[in-house]
Amino acid sequence: MSSPISRFTRRQTLIVAGITASTLAMPNIVRAADPKLRVGALLPLTGDLALWGVPGKNGAEVWAARTNKAGGIMVNGTRHEVEVVAFDGAYIAEKTVQGARAFVDQDVKYTMVIGGDDWSAMQDFSNRNKMLTSTLYVTDLNPEAKYLIAPVEVHPLYFGCGAEHLRKVEPNVKSVALCAQDDLTGRVALAYWRAGFDAHNFEIVKDEYFDLATTDFAPVVSSLLAGKPEAVCLDTAYPSFALLLVEQLYIQGFKGRILHAGLELLPDMVRRTSAEYMEGSITFFPRFDDPAIGTSAVGFPDSAGFYADYEMMYPGSWNNTSWEFPACLEVWKRAVETANTAEPDELFASMKANPPSHMFGTAHWWGEDLFGSNNALVSSWPIVEVRNGKVDIVAMGDQAAWYADHRDAVIKRFREEQLMPDQKR
Amino acid sequence: MQMLIDTLVNAAMASAATALVSIGLALIFGVMRIENFAHGELYMVGAYVTWYVSSALGLTYFPGLVCAVLITALLGALMEVALFRRLRSNPVGCLIITVGVLLVLQTAAVWFGGVNSTLLVDTPFPGVLRIGTLALPWHRLFVIVAAIILMLALTWLLRRTAFGWAVRAVAQDAEAASLQGISIGRISILAMMLSAGLAGAAGAFMAPIVRVNPFMGQPVIITAFIVIIMGGIGSIEGAIIASVLYSTFFTFVSTYLDSTVATIAGLCIMLGVLIFMPNGLMGKAEKV
Numbered sequence: 226m227s228s229p230i231s232r233f234t235r236r237q238t239l240i241v242a243g244i245t246a247s248t249l250a251m252p253n254i255v256r257a258a259d260p261k262l263r264v265g266a267l268l269p270l271t272g273d274l275a276l277w278g279v280p281g282k283n284g285a286e287v288w289a290a291r292t293n294k295a296g297g298i299m300v301n302g303t304r305h306e307v308e309v310v311a312f313d314g315a316y317i318a319e320k321t322v323q324g325a326r327a328f329v330d331q332d333v334k335y336t337m338v339i340g341g342d343d344w345s346a347m348q349d350f351s352n353r354n355k356m357l358t359s360t361l362y363v364t365d366l367n368p369e370a371k372y373l374i375a376p377v378e379v380h381p382l383y384f385g386c387g388a389e390h391l392r393k394v395e396p397n398v399k400s401v402a403l404c405a406q407d408d409l410t411g412r413v414a415l416a417y418w419r420a421g422f423d424a425h426n427f428e429i430v431k432d433e434y435f436d437l438a439t440t441d442f443a444p445v446v447s448s449l450l451a452g453k454p455e456a457v458c459l460d461t462a463y464p465s466f467a468l469l470l471v472e473q474l475y476i477q478g479f480k481g482r483i484l485h486a487g488l489e490l491l492p493d494m495v496r497r498t499s500a501e502y503m504e505g506s507i508t509f510f511p512r513f514d515d516p517a518i519g520t521s522a523v524g525f526p527d528s529a530g531f532y533a534d535y536e537m538m539y540p541g542s543w544n545n546t547s548w549e550f551p552a553c554l555e556v557w558k559r560a561v562e563t564a565n566t567a568e569p570d571e572l573f574a575s576m577k578a579n580p581p582s583h584m585f586g587t588a589h590w591w592g593e594d595l596f597g598s599n600n601a602l603v604s605s606w607p608i609v610e611v612r613n614g615k616v617d618i619v620a621m622g623d624q625a626a627w628y629a630d631h632r633d634a635v636i637k638r639f640r641e642e643q644l645m646p647d648q649k650r
Numbered sequence: 651m652q653m654l655i656d657t658l659v660n661a662a663m664a665s666a667a668t669a670l671v672s673i674g675l676a677l678i679f680g681v682m683r684i685e686n687f688a689h690g691e692l693y694m695v696g697a698y699v700t701w702y703v704s705s706a707l708g709l710t711y712f713p714g715l716v717c718a719v720l721i722t723a724l725l726g727a728l729m730e731v732a733l734f735r736r737l738r739s740n741p742v743g744c745l746i747i748t749v750g751v752l753l754v755l756q757t758a759a760v761w762f763g764g765v766n767s768t769l770l771v772d773t774p775f776p777g778v779l780r781i782g783t784l785a786l787p788w789h790r791l792f793v794i795v796a797a798i799i800l801m802l803a804l805t806w807l808l809r810r811t812a813f814g815w816a817v818r819a820v821a822q823d824a825e826a827a828s829l830q831g832i833s834i835g836r837i838s839i840l841a842m843m844l845s846a847g848l849a850g851a852a853g854a855f856m857a858p859i860v861r862v863n864p865f866m867g868q869p870v871i872i873t874a875f876i877v878i879i880m881g882g883i884g885s886i887e888g889a890i891i892a893s894v895l896y897s898t899f900f901t902f903v904s905t906y907l908d909s910t911v912a913t914i915a916g917l918c919i920m921l922g923v924l925i926f927m928p929n930g931l932m933g934k935a936e937k938v
Contacts, residue, residue, distance in 0.1 A: 434908075436913065447653050447657055
């Protein structure tokens, strides 16, 4: 019996081999035939920030399922399915860059990160590979970050509105104490809070950073309460830190308002203190089963339906980032459908010319003053209070307007922390 | 005044927990001449076992505490039999092995419980003891009392029992002890179990207070090494005294200044002790 190979001439074999090699060596050509649009969740799925990363990834997947069910994303008359690709960056520089490389290989059109240390690691790579990326930390923005946007959260901008709200609800409170872990997240947050407290005539009686390796927070809180503050700000302590800080505040007899950006572990805080103790704590992230969410999150279609689907797909894992990353994706989707392209340069130019709607309403690009780059999409932001063990939206704050009114205070405090664009290395 | 009392209570609690961990480390170095870098991870395992038994399985805190001590003791025995015994004549090899065990235990904790640091252990003693205007958290008082009881029991064990005499004999001169009929292998296993059990107990005591996460042993082992160097390597009494001195200093500086300043200052104190008392507070000079 003759060998199958011998049926081919040498010329035919070479031609087939050449075609195969060309196909394999030209992934762009192969991928161009793939109608899916890939978005990347380059998030900490392990590590201390997994509490933000895992719900974020889950939320992105729920969003993708709902978007695909509704017909996908329309680009140039063609509907495309969207696929979420996840990579565990663990909030570690090397792993984040590894993930970014993987995303480029997989032709990811839009990448989402938490921001801070992970973005710092991948900025150069993102520029070289034109990776349109969203961050939750507006302080990542800088003139060198060519493809970075902050389309939803502009942490820490809403803290100014938070200080204003505290003054409104506690007109007689004079003194506050602040603490956070000693890293970029903590320093940025406290710089803005300081500006907010300066602007609204609060006296800062204690202001400290604690080491990231701290496990026992009793000494930290003892020190914080030494100045007898009437309100305590714990921003932006990571969730597990915040829980232990709140517990210590309770044990050591603090009775005033507590301020924290997310209060992600509120159910545990209530369990370790009480619903009465947490009553009135001020935070900035609403729950999606809040009846007021529909009227506040006007740029997030069917927020109640999204929440229901999320709870069905990932019961018990809901957190603030569960909706933040889908909100980033919603902004991107609107921009893609407006620009009729998902290619980074054209899309980015279109977004800048036609600012997409933000989750909480009409928005404009902002940030040149503080960050050297107008790539933050800024709109209103909710002020939320703890009521009966849950968070309720009590007001909407105009972040950009607050900044415009108190610009000098913010710049002064940012300069103290070496956070201004001309100070960053 | 409240802040001073709070700081004193915190310092006492930190001293107690540090002493338990450091004694175990000193014991192993004294008996087996091994610097066990995985000792902090035994503390971590103790905390994880406490969490698993009390929270995940729904049993109460005290079964968790007992399981923590037993499991870490067994882990210590396993380490001695499977690893250290084979490298008795190779101190550098032993050191490297302990680093390997450290990484394995951390990774196992990540795999087992995740890394999100939100594993909560409820204390069996919630609330505070109020004396006038002073508020003393019950669980911290429990840690102090329990650690003192354990240290007194250990002192009795080492000074009044045949096992204790054998441990001290091996620590003093292993060859001579062997010639006296003391089984080095058996003493090593038991000493390792005791050491690991103490670390596990410390982890269990601290679990309701600190963040239970796979890396919680790292600051603990650094502190423990500082303490046993200050106290005199191999000296249990020195470890206890140095634990109190260092932890009190660290807690006060952390509270009144800054935890980063406290860390740096603590290391400077260790350097100072080594410059002026090279054998530590209670260590003995050895002839070269």
